[in-house]
Amino acid sequence: MKQINIGGVPEHFNLSWYLTLKDGEYKKENINLRWHDYYGGTGAMCKALRAKEIDIAVILTEGIVKDIIDGNPSKIVQTFVQTPLIWGVHVAYNSSYKTIKDLQCKKAAISRYGSGSHLMAYINAQNNNWDLDKDLNFEVIKNLDGAVEGLTNQKADYFLWEKFTTKPLVDNNTFRRIGNCPSPWPCFVIAVREDFIKSNKEDIKTILKIINSTTKEFKNIPSIDKTIANRYEQKLEDVQEWLSLTEWSQELISKKTLNNVQKELFALNIIPEIVDYKKLTHKL
Template identity: 60%
Template sequence: MKTVKIAGVPEHFNLPWHLCIENSEFDQVGIDLQWTDVPEGTGKMCQMLRNAETDIAVILTEGIIKDIAAGNDSTIIQVYVQSPLIWGIHVDARSEFNQLTELKNSTAAISRIGSGSHLMSYINAQQQNWETSNLNFEIVNTIDGAVDALQNSKADYFMWEKFMTKPLVDNGIFRKIADCPTPWPCFVIAVRNSFLKENESTIELILDIINNTTIEFKDIPSIDRTLASRYNQKLEDIQDWLKITRWSQKKLDKKTFDKVQDQLFELNLIEHKILFDTVVK
C-alpha cells in the first residue's frame, strides 16, 4: 500500500475526495490516500508543500502560482474546479459599512499572507480602482478568527467563499455587501516535484479515480442533501451552488496561466514571471 498525503480546505468542493476515500476506491488500487483538512486555506497549504507535510494540495489557482513563482518546488497537474470561486465580501452585522466603496482604505481580515483572502483583496481593490499600496491587513488564520476580528474591530471586512460563509450571514454574525468572483478557474491540484518524480503512475491513478467521480458527482442521488448536511448549509443554497459549480478533468491551459500570472505581476505580488512549462505538467 502506497501512502500519499493530500490536503484541502474543509469545504463542499472537496466532497468528491471524501466519497472516494470512504468508498475505498484508492485502497482498491493500493493507495492509502490520507486527507488533511486545512481550514487556514491556501497559504497554509503552500507551506505544507514546501515542508513536505503534504504530497498533494487541492489549492487556489492564484495562490499556488504565486508561491511557485516564489520558489515552491511544486507542479500544477490539473484544474480541479473550472468555475470561478464566488468570494463574498463580508462585514460585521453591526458594522456601519453598507457599500463596497466605503471599504476603501479600511482593513481586510485575511487567513495569512499569500492566501486567497489576501490575494483576492488585491484583485477586488484593482477592480474598484483603489490604490493597492494602501491596503491594510489583519491576519486571522481561520474563519473563526475572522469573526473575532470583525466583532472586535481589529478588521473591517473579510473575503471568503460566499456559500461557506452564508450560515454566518443567516445567523446575523456577518453581513455580505458584495461578491467578487475569481477571473479564472478557482481550484487546481498541485504536487511536490520530488514526490511527483518518483510517483507519476500513482498520481495518474489518483487523477483517474477523482476525475471519474467529479464527472458523475452532480448525478449522485440526493447529493444536494448530503452536501447540505455535511457542510451545515441550507438545501436551497447548496442547490444554487451546484448550479454554478463545474469540476474539471483537464490540464491548466497556458492562456489561463498567463492571465493569472500577468495579474499577479501587475499587482506586484510576484517579482518575476515563470515559464508555463516549468509549472504545469
C-alpha cells in the same frame, strides 16, 4: 500499501474526495491516501507542501502560482474546479459599512499573507479603482473562526471568503455580505511536489483517474444536494445554487489561462515576474 498525503480545505468543493476515500477506492489500487483538512486555506497548504507534510494539495490557483514563483518546488498537474470562486465581501453584522466603497483604506482580515483572502483583496481593490499602495491594510486572522472574532471585535473591517461557505454566518447575523468578487480564473487546481512526481507518476495518475470519474458524475449522485446541505450545515437552496454554478475539470490548466493569472498577479505586484508555463505545470 503506499501512503500518500493530500491536503485541502474542509469545504463542499472537496466532498468528492471524501466520497472516494469513504468507498475505499484508492485502497483497491494499493494506495493509502490520507486526507488532511487545512482550515487556514491556501497559505497553510503551501507551507505544508514545502515542509513535505503533504504530497498533493487541492489549492487555489492564484495562491499556488504565486508560491511556485516564490520557490515552492511543486507543479500544477490538473485543474480541479473549472469555474471561478465567488468570494463574498463580508463585514460584521453590526458594522456601519454598507457598500464596498465604504471599505476603501479600511483593514482586510486575511488568513495569511499569500493566501487567497490576501490576493483577492487586491483583486477587489483593483476592481474598485483603489490605490493598491495606500488603500489596503491587513490583519492576519488565520482562519474563518479568526475572521469571526476579528470582525466582531473590530480588529479588522472586512473579510473575503467563498460566499457559500460563509452563508450560514450571514444567515445567523454574524456577518453581512455587502458584495461579491469572483476570481477571474478557474478556482482550484491540484498541485504535487516535484520530487514526489518524479518517483510516483503512476500513483498520481491513478488518484486523478479515480477522482475525475467521480467529479464527472458528481451532480448526478442521488440526493447530492441534501448530502452537502447536511454535511456542511447549509440551506438546500444555497447548495442547489452552488451546484448550478460549479463545474469540475479533468484537464491540465491551459497556457492561456495561466498567462492571464500571471498577468493579473504581476500587475498587482503580487509576483515579481511572469514565468514559463512549464515552470508552473507538469503534464502527466
